[in-house]
Amino acid sequence: AxxxxxxxxxxxxxxxxxxxxxxxxxxxxxxxxLDERGPVVTLxxxxxxxxxxxxxxxxRRAAPLVTDALDVAMDSSCMTVRRRIYGGKIDSELRMKPxxxxxxxxxxxxxPAEPGAGERSPVTPVEAPPxxxxxxxxxxxxxxxxxxxxxxxAAPILVAVGRGIGSPEYLPRVxxxxxxxxxxxxxxxxxxxxxWLAKSRQVGTSGQEVRPRLYIALGISGAYQHVAGMxxxxxxxxxxxxxxxxxxxxxxxGVVADMFDILPLLQQRFER
Numbered sequence: 358a359x360x361x362x363x364x365x366x367x368x369x370x371x372x373x374x375x376x377x378x379x380x381x382x383x384x385x386x387x388x389x390x391l392d393e394r395g396p397v398v399t400l401x402x403x404x405x406x407x408x409x410x411x412x413x414x415x416x417r418r419a420a421p422l423v424t425d426a427l428d429v430a431m432d433s434s435c436m437t438v439r440r441r442i443y444g445g446k447i448d449s450e451l452r453m454k455p456x457x458x459x460x461x462x463x464x465x466x467x468x469p470a471e472p473g474a475g476e477r478s479p480v481t482p483v484e485a486p487p488x489x490x491x492x493x494x495x496x497x498x499x500x501x502x503x504x505x506x507x508x509x510x511a512a513p514i515l516v517a518v519g520r521g522i523g524s525p526e527y528l529p530r531v532x533x534x535x536x537x538x539x540x541x542x543x544x545x546x547x548x549x550x551x552x553w554l555a556k557s558r559q560v561g562t563s564g565q566e567v568r569p570r571l572y573i574a575l576g577i578s579g580a581y582q583h584v585a586g587m588x589x590x591x592x593x594x595x596x597x598x599x600x601x602x603x604x605x606x607x608x609x610x611g612v613v614a615d616m617f618d619i620l621p622l623l624q625q626r627f628e629r
Contacts, residue, residue, distance in 0.1 A: 361478040372485040377499065378406050381492045384413055389486040391418065396458060398429060398436060403462040415460045421453050424462045427589075436461075446581050464566070509558055512541035514571045517560055517587070519545040521576020521597060521616065525553040531575065534620045538627040543567070545583045561586040573623070575616040579604025594623075 360367045368390065374382050387410070391399060399414070401407035403425045415422035421436075427448070428439040436453045438461065453459060509515060516535040522528065528542075535542045542558065549559040560567055561583040572590035577583060579595070579602055587593070588607050595608035596616045605611040612619055 361480070364478055367478060367480045368483050369480050370483045370485050372488060374488050374490075375485070377496045379492065379494065379496065380410055380413055381494070382488050383410060384417065385486050385488060387414055388417055390483060391458065397431065399458065399460045400429070401460070401462050403464045407462040411460050411462045418458065418460070420458050420460050421456050422460045423451060423453070426461050426463050429461055429463065441585060446585075507541055507557065509541055509543045509560065510565050510567050512543075512567070513569050514538065514540035514573075515543045515560075515567060515569045515587075515590075516540045516573045516575065517543040517545065517577060518548055518554075518575045519577030519583075520547040521578070522548070522553075523576075525551075527617070528553060530617065530620065534624055537624050540571075540573070545577050545580075574604050574608070575620075577604050578602045579607065 370386055370390075372386075375386065387399075391414075399420075401411050408424065411424065412422060414420075423438045423440065426438045426440050430437045435455045436459050438451045438453065440449055440451065441447070442449045514535075516531060516538075518528070518531050522531065532542055534540075542554070543560050544554045544558050546559055546561055546563060548554050549556050549564065556564070559565065561580075562585050563582065564586060566586045566589075568587075568589045568591070570591040572587050572593045574587075574593065574595045574597075576597060577595070578597070578599070581603075584603070584607055592610075593608045594610045594612070595602070595604040596612045596614060596619050597604060598613065598615055600613045
């Protein structure tokens with residue numbers, strides 16, 4: 358149903374051997390579909406499956422491959438891809454050589470889903486090509502990752518605290534503010550390293566990359582490792598007592614003040 362809302366057409370291959378991911382079974386299916394359809398760009402999520410499948414597919418088709426892309430654009434002759442390098446310090450732009458087809462893995466949460474043809478987008482059955490019965494690997498078990506606390510990547514509003522909070526005794530005040538505006542509490546690496554909040558709440562290159570509608574950064578200086586994990590948020594509000602804090606370079610709204618002086622005022626504005 359989600360695909361039908363965002364795609365103009367959904368291609369459906371049904372075969373019991375495709376029920377669980379296996380590159381040996383999925384690869385020939387995708388290769389045959391690309392042969393038939395001939396798309397200029399094939400996009401996959403930059404996930405465990407995408408990182409396994411995309412290089413194999415690119416090798417099989419002798420197609421240019423770009424992984425972990427943030428954005429993709431096409432002109433009349435070639436593809437341009439934006440991706441982050443040096444641990445998120447720099448955004449680089451790659452202009453690819455002209456090719457009949459490109460394969461790209463796209464980082465999750467970077468592009469909003471565009472509306473397609475609506476809920477009635479057609480679903481086209483596609484016959485599966487011959488799939489090998491004997492395979493070198495087989496699935497033994499599928500284990501879902503367990504979050505030790507919450508999944509901050511799924512939260513529409515995040516209130517993130519940094520070293521500037523000073524002490525874990527002030528966290529209940531931040532939690533009360535987050536509860537009042539319907540937000541989830543996250544943090545920067547120093548807070549997680551000190552054990553004040555669970556590692557699952559850490560935002561940044563060594564934590565999670567998030568893209569909420571609203572990101573409120575409290576007492577976060579804005580080291581590039583943290584910024585790389587939240588710079589794609591819809592709206593960023595930063596509160597910091599240091600006017601030179603790098604977080605203000607990416608914030609849409611910045612307040613130079615003590616966070617605990619500002620929280621009641623912010624809460625009043627949200628409750629209006």
